[in-house]
Amino acid sequence: xxxxxxxxxxxxxxxxxxxxxxxxxxxxxxxxxxxxxxxxxxxxxxxxxxxxxxxxxxxxxxxxxxxxxxxxxxxxxxxxxxxxxxxxxxxxxxxxxxxxxxxxxxxxxxxxxxxxxxxxxxxxxxxxxxxxxxxxxxxxxxxxxxxxxxxxxxxxxxxxxxxxxxxxxxxxxxxxxxxxxxxxxxxxxxxxxxxxxxxxxxxxxxxxxxxxxxxxxxxxxxxxxxxxxxxxxxxxxxxxxxxxxxxxxxxx
Amino acid sequence: xxxxxxxxxxxxxxxxxxxxxxxxxxxxxxxxxxxxxxxxxxxxxxxxxxxxxxxxxxxxxxxxxxxxxxxxxxxxxxxxxxxxxxxxxxxxxxxxxxxxxxxxxxxxxxxxxxxxxxxxxxxxxxxxxxxxxxxxxxxxxxxxxxxxxxxxxxxxxxxxxxxxxxxxxxxxxxxxxxxxxxxxxxxxxxxxxxxxxxxxxxxxxxxxxxxxxxxxxxxxxxxxxxxxxxxxxxxxxxxxxxxxxxxxxxxx
Numbered sequence: 001x002x003x004x005x006x007x008x009x010x011x012x013x014x015x016x017x018x019x020x021x022x023x024x025x026x027x028x029x030x031x032x033x034x035x036x037x038x039x040x041x042x043x044x045x046x047x048x049x050x051x052x053x054x055x056x057x058x059x060x061x062x063x064x065x066x067x068x069x070x071x072x073x074x075x076x077x078x079x080x081x082x083x084x085x086x087x088x089x090x091x092x093x094x095x096x097x098x099x100x101x102x103x104x105x106x107x108x109x110x111x112x113x114x115x116x117x118x119x120x121x122x123x124x125x126x127x128x129x130x131x132x133x134x135x136x137x138x139x140x141x142x143x144x145x146x147x148x149x150x151x152x153x154x155x156x157x158x159x160x161x162x163x164x165x166x167x168x169x170x171x172x173x174x175x176x177x178x179x180x181x182x183x184x185x186x187x188x189x190x191x192x193x194x195x196x197x198x199x200x201x202x203x204x205x206x207x208x209x210x211x212x213x214x215x216x217x218x219x220x221x222x223x224x225x226x227x228x229x230x231x232x233x234x235x236x237x238x239x240x241x242x243x244x245x246x247x248x249x250x251x252x
Numbered sequence: 253x254x255x256x257x258x259x260x261x262x263x264x265x266x267x268x269x270x271x272x273x274x275x276x277x278x279x280x281x282x283x284x285x286x287x288x289x290x291x292x293x294x295x296x297x298x299x300x301x302x303x304x305x306x307x308x309x310x311x312x313x314x315x316x317x318x319x320x321x322x323x324x325x326x327x328x329x330x331x332x333x334x335x336x337x338x339x340x341x342x343x344x345x346x347x348x349x350x351x352x353x354x355x356x357x358x359x360x361x362x363x364x365x366x367x368x369x370x371x372x373x374x375x376x377x378x379x380x381x382x383x384x385x386x387x388x389x390x391x392x393x394x395x396x397x398x399x400x401x402x403x404x405x406x407x408x409x410x411x412x413x414x415x416x417x418x419x420x421x422x423x424x425x426x427x428x429x430x431x432x433x434x435x436x437x438x439x440x441x442x443x444x445x446x447x448x449x450x451x452x453x454x455x456x457x458x459x460x461x462x463x464x465x466x467x468x469x470x471x472x473x474x475x476x477x478x479x480x481x482x483x484x485x486x487x488x489x490x491x492x493x494x495x496x497x498x499x500x501x502x503x504x
Contacts, residue, residue: 100463105390113463136424138357170464172388173425180428193465211352211365212422213445 082219082233083202091118091226094200099166102174102189116190118197122226125161128248130220131192131203133237134212135169135177144218145181147245152186155245158252166190168198168215192216205237220248334471335454336480343370343478346452351418354426354441368442370449374478377413380500382472383444383455385489386464387421387429396470397433399497404438407497410504418442420450420467444468457489472500 084093098115121127130148132140148155148163155163163186167174171191178189198204198216207215220243222230230251232242336345350367373379382400384392400407400415407415415438419426423443430441450456450468459467472495474482482503484494 105388105393108463109390113461115463134422134424136357136422136428138361141357169425170386170388172386172463173421173429176388176428176432177425180432191463193463194460208446209365211360211367211424211443211445 082231083200084228084231086228086231088228089226090201090221090223090228091122094118094197097196097200099190099192099197100171102171102178102184102191104175105172107175108172119226121162121164121190122223124225126159126225126252127162127164127223128155128160128220128252129164129166129223130218130243130245130248131166131198131216132218133167133205133207133210133215135167135173136180137210137212139218139238139240140167141177141181143240144244145183145187149181149183149186149245151245151249154249155252158249160252162188164188164190166192166197168192168195168204203233207237218243220244222248222252334483334485335452336483338480338483340480341478342453342473342475342480343374346370346449349448349452351442351444351449352423354423354430354436354443356427357424360424371478373414373416373442374475376477378411378477378504379414379416379475380407380412380472380504381416381418381475382470382495382497382500383418383450383468384470385419385457385459385462385467387419387425388432389462389464391470391490391492392419393429393433395492396496397435397439401433401435401438401497403497403501406501407504410501412504414440416440416442418444418449420444420447420456455485459489470495472496474500474504 084090098117099121100115103111128148130144132144134140145165148165152163165174165178165183165187166189169177169191170193171189174189174191175184178184178187183189192198195204195214195216203216203219205215205217207213215237218234218237218240220230220232221228230248232247232251234241234243336342350369351373352367355363380400382396384396386392397417400417404415417426417430417435417439418441421429421443422445423441426441426443427436430436430439435441444450447456447466447468455468455471457467457469459465467489470486470489470492472482472484473480482500484499484503486493486495
């Protein structure tokens with residue numbers, strides 16, 4: 001079980017005897033137990049999950065070549081898996097992880113480069129949080145942050161204590177970006193400079209091809225007292241279909 | 253030879269029989285061959301280098317405790333060592349390394365996320381380049397970039413083709429910062445998003461304590477046709493003594 005293989009979730013709809021692969025993803029085999037435990041899977045497949053096959057990489061490649069349906073499924077679902085799901089405790093999922101509140105360098109020095117534990121952010125609060133690939137990038141700047149900024153009054157009307165934007169950036173870059181977007185009053189910006197938060201949630205992504213390095217996918221969540229009540233993860237970070245402010249407003 | 257030890261360069265001045273430690277630095281032993289090969293050492297010590305001692309960490313600690321002279325030497329020189337020096341070929345020192353010209357995300361997409369080989373930047377040109385710990389940080393914003401921006405006419409008058417600022421940041425953040433500094437016309441900004449450039453030059457630095465992660469120290473160089481003619485590296489990144497625009501103007 002060493003190396004990287006293909007984990008396929010084979011599902012059978014009871015009304016149809018035909019087994020079909022509903023979900024597949026390249027995954028490191030040591031994550032298989034974690035995958036099996038994941039409550040989200042059973043929810044996603046509405047009880048039709050029958051078995052999980054681990055295919056070694058070579059065999060997986062042969063299967064992939066034969067199955068165009070599977071190929072398209074990979075495209076659709078490869079980033080839909082996270083280590084957290086609706087019902088998860090976000091604070092417990094990222095133990096000993098802190099975020100860094102966006103601030104100027106001088107504020108960083110005077111704060112002695114302090115960080116904020118996740119419990120301070122989420123415990124006893126209703127929070128909407130969204131994550132994105134990077135400050136000063138395209139969809140993030142033009143659509144993602146604005147979709148929350150313009151709806152801030154509606155979030156407050158629904159009892160949300162804070163709307164948070166987080167990205168794998170340092171807190172000074174996040175501050176510079178927030179100022180440029182004129183969004184600091186509406187939204188709290190946090191850096192995840194070492195990516196530990198997103199790694200813990202299995203939402204990290206290698207975006208070196210876009211000259212960004214290791215960042216995160218695009219996502220949003222409604223979190224009440226640390227518990228995830230709604231979670232939306234874009235299939236690819238360039239998409240902006242499920243993680244915007246309007247979608248999560250309807251989920252609160 | 254595993255672990256981290258102290259490498260001491262023991263030098264004897266021919267006019268004086270007393271051997272003295274001129275340079276010492278914590279260094280991973282596997283770098284010893286590289287250190288020995290380094291042309292810079294022989295140049296720096298003007299031919300008085302006699303031997304290089306590797307001291308295991310425990311012994312090194314005892315030596316350090318005994319020798320206040322060595323302690324002060326470490327303070328003075330711990331970051332003065334880089335894998336390049338005056339006379340080095342900067343392009344050859346970082347083979348297969350490219351930088352990423354600062355640009356907006358849309359320009360990044362339309363350029364197909366292209367990068368710039370070092371040879372395109374340095375070959376056949378007179379270049380002043382300076383590196384710093386991070387966009388949107390303190391000394392970098394308030395002093396380092398401005399010291400080059402305000403002297404740009406003097407650099408041009410001395411025949412410099414380009415003044416370049418480089419940092420371990422993505423090119424979109426560098427662009428956002430350059431726009432905020434209103435310095436894009438005077439200075440060319442480049443990202444070193446994966447830190448490969450600074451790693452190659454042994455100028456990288458872990459600044460996680462300042463919530464920045466792996467970045468670079470603060471430095472400047474005058475480079476003619478790829479060859480380093482002057483190199484200035486601050487002892488600590490918070491200092492701004494040798495890497496400013498005024499200092500390197502006098503070195504051209």
